Amino acid sequence: MALTQTAETRYTKPVLVAVNKPFDDEDGLQALRSHPLFSELNGKDLQHLIQQSRRIRLGHHQLLYRQDMPAHHFFFVISGRLRLYRLDSSGIDRTLDSIAPGDCFAEVMIYADPPRYACYAEALKSSEVLMIPVKAYQDMLESNPKYAQAALRHYAKRAVSRFHDLEIMTVQNARDRLIRYLIDLLPNGAEEGGEVELPLPKCLVASRLAMQPETFSRILADLKANGLVRVNRSRLFISDPQRLIEISQ
Amino acid sequence: MALTQTAETRYTKPVLVAVNKPFDDEDGLQALRSHPLFSELNGKDLQHLIQQSRRIRLGHHQLLYRQDMPAHHFFFVISGRLRLYRLDSSGIDRTLDSIAPGDCFAEVMIYADPPRYACYAEALKSSEVLMIPVKAYQDMLESNPKYAQAALRHYAKRAVSRFHDLEIMTVQNARDRLIRYLIDLLPNGAEEGGEVELPLPKCLVASRLAMQPETFSRILADLKANGLVRVNRSRLFISDPQRLIEISQ
DNA sequence: AAAACACTTTGAGTTAGATCAATTACTCCC
DNA sequence: GGGAGTAATTGATCTAACTCAAAGTGTTTT
Numbered sequence: 001m002a003l004t005q006t007a008e009t010r011y012t013k014p015v016l017v018a019v020n021k022p023f024d025d026e027d028g029l030q031a032l033r034s035h036p037l038f039s040e041l042n043g044k045d046l047q048h049l050i051q052q053s054r055r056i057r058l059g060h061h062q063l064l065y066r067q068d069m070p071a072h073h074f075f076f077v078i079s080g081r082l083r084l085y086r087l088d089s090s091g092i093d094r095t096l097d098s099i100a101p102g103d104c105f106a107e108v109m110i111y112a113d114p115p116r117y118a119c120y121a122e123a124l125k126s127s128e129v130l131m132i133p134v135k136a137y138q139d140m141l142e143s144n145p146k147y148a149q150a151a152l153r154h155y156a157k158r159a160v161s162r163f164h165d166l167e168i169m170t171v172q173n174a175r176d177r178l179i180r181y182l183i184d185l186l187p188n189g190a191e192e193g194g195e196v197e198l199p200l201p202k203c204l205v206a207s208r209l210a211m212q213p214e215t216f217s218r219i220l221a222d223l224k225a226n227g228l229v230r231v232n233r234s235r236l237f238i239s240d241p242q243r244l245i246e247i248s249q
Numbered sequence: 250m251a252l253t254q255t256a257e258t259r260y261t262k263p264v265l266v267a268v269n270k271p272f273d274d275e276d277g278l279q280a281l282r283s284h285p286l287f288s289e290l291n292g293k294d295l296q297h298l299i300q301q302s303r304r305i306r307l308g309h310h311q312l313l314y315r316q317d318m319p320a321h322h323f324f325f326v327i328s329g330r331l332r333l334y335r336l337d338s339s340g341i342d343r344t345l346d347s348i349a350p351g352d353c354f355a356e357v358m359i360y361a362d363p364p365r366y367a368c369y370a371e372a373l374k375s376s377e378v379l380m381i382p383v384k385a386y387q388d389m390l391e392s393n394p395k396y397a398q399a400a401l402r403h404y405a406k407r408a409v410s411r412f413h414d415l416e417i418m419t420v421q422n423a424r425d426r427l428i429r430y431l432i433d434l435l436p437n438g439a440e441e442g443g444e445v446e447l448p449l450p451k452c453l454v455a456s457r458l459a460m461q462p463e464t465f466s467r468i469l470a471d472l473k474a475n476g477l478v479r480v481n482r483s484r485l486f487i488s489d490p491q492r493l494i495e496i497s498q
Numbered sequence: 499a500a501a502a503c504a505c506t507t508t509g510a511g512t513t514a515g516a517t518c519a520a521t522t523a524c525t526c527c528c
Numbered sequence: 529g530g531g532a533g534t535a536a537t538t539g540a541t542c543t544a545a546c547t548c549a550a551a552g553t554g555t556t557t558t
Binding site for chain 3: 172173201202203213214216217218221
């Protein structure tokens with residue numbers, strides 16, 4: 001409930017805080033290099049891009065950008081976790097995505113016209129992101145056709161995954177939406193059981209799935225009571241995904 | 250209800266019917282040239298691509314491809330209208346998109362890996378589509394960097410629009426989902442009123458918006474009774490979109 | 499260690515929307 | 529133009545999920 005009216009009221013001013021620490025730790029660089037949008041870049045180009053980027057540190061619940069703000073940068077998550085959400089006219093906060101370290105977001109803005117962020121982005125805990133100028137990446141893409149191929153593959157994958165998200169949301173009842181969501185979180189899908197970590201606090205998963213936190217809680221309690229999931233804070237253990245699918249008919 | 254169990258039961262065999270008529274009518278060609286994925290192609294390349302493509306005629310309710318089928322082609326709609334949908338384990342049919350003449354679909358498959366269709370596609374009425382080999386388009390993209398830029402812009406736009414679709418679906422009540430859907434159909438959005446043609450039969454709009462046909466019908470009847478829309482078959486007239494937004498709070 | 503805060507769970511009452519059933523209206527054929 | 533098939537509407541229940549309220553749990557702050 002506190003969360004349902006977060007952004008506009010809570011955070012007003014200091015949107016961005018750059019840190020001077022350069023982006024050169026081996027782990028972070030390695031993660032960047034293994035992202036499809038950057039893996040094709042040669043050493044020199046990658047170096048150049050990083051030089052033009054800034055490393056941003058975000059505190060718990062800090063806002064990175066606002067919906068409709070002009071979008072001159074896109075982002076790579078170094079550490080922490082963020083969420084994307086929109087605010088409608090009545091101020092209701094609707095979570096659309098969560099972003100983990102190693103992911104990019106707002107990268108779609110590289111070619112959006114006009115370049116405005118389509119949603120809010122805030123840190124769910126203290127996080128660090130690399131803020132990459134759209135222009136710099138764009139120039140690079142144009143300089144080497146191979147780069148564009150990689151970007152296309154990335155965009156295609158993203159489009160498929162959004163399509164899939166949409167599919168879940170056309171499921172009419174809350175229980176089945178939650179079940180499908182959980183199965184998608186499993187490393188091997190419905191193939192085999194496993195442990196799942198909710199990428200968002202429960203009340204935000206609820207928002208993502210268009211249900212109330214109370215409903216989420218009750219459904220999960222019910223699945224637990226029926227031995228379908230074991231719950232430990234935000235970690236869920238699903239032993240038999242097939243059974244879950246069956247009960248969702 | 251008949252529609253809720255369409256594809257698997259109704260259409261079993263003849264998925265594709267090519268027609269010999271070449272794709273050279275001025276209107277169709279003009280439409281193709283004005284699509285972002287093709288507008289940058291020079292005359293020779295476009296000609297070459299068309300030669301490798303086939304023109305397909307689809308009857309009312311005819312299936313073009315199935316979910317999970319290997320995807321070697323993508324499509325451009327010459328005439329008619331199609332819809333994309335998925336079928337879940339219990340055979341429920343969930344409409345995800347509708348495609349009008351001048352649009353492309355399954356174009357995301359150009360770079361998908363593995364290349365499998367993510368949904369079913371069927372004609373809503375008798376239609377003609379151009380079936381373009383993924384490989385041919387891919388080769389062309391690689392041959393000219395300018396082409397890739399155009400494709401990237403297209404993909405970016407597509408991703409933003411899917412994101413927006415997802416947002417609508419996180420709206421929790423059926424009435425507000427329908428209102429937002431209608432406003433998105435308006436040529437100028439909430440700016441000014443206008444006439445809207447439903448891109449799908451009402452029962453499929455309902456499916457797209459995760460509600461029952463009965464609910465759709467009742468909500469529309471209610472909006473009509475309150476003078477918010479005028480309804481004439483599948484054409485709706487919305488005089489004051491702002492008022493619609495207000496009542497959706 | 500207590501207080502403040504943020505999130506989750508549980509309970510009780512209410513309602514939006516699903517379901518079931520029947521009627522009406524179109525559309526396409528013959 | 530009549531009949532079959534499909535889609536849309538309307539009515540009457542019933543239930544899933546929302547709302548409001550309160551208590552419980554965990555985390556951070558001082």
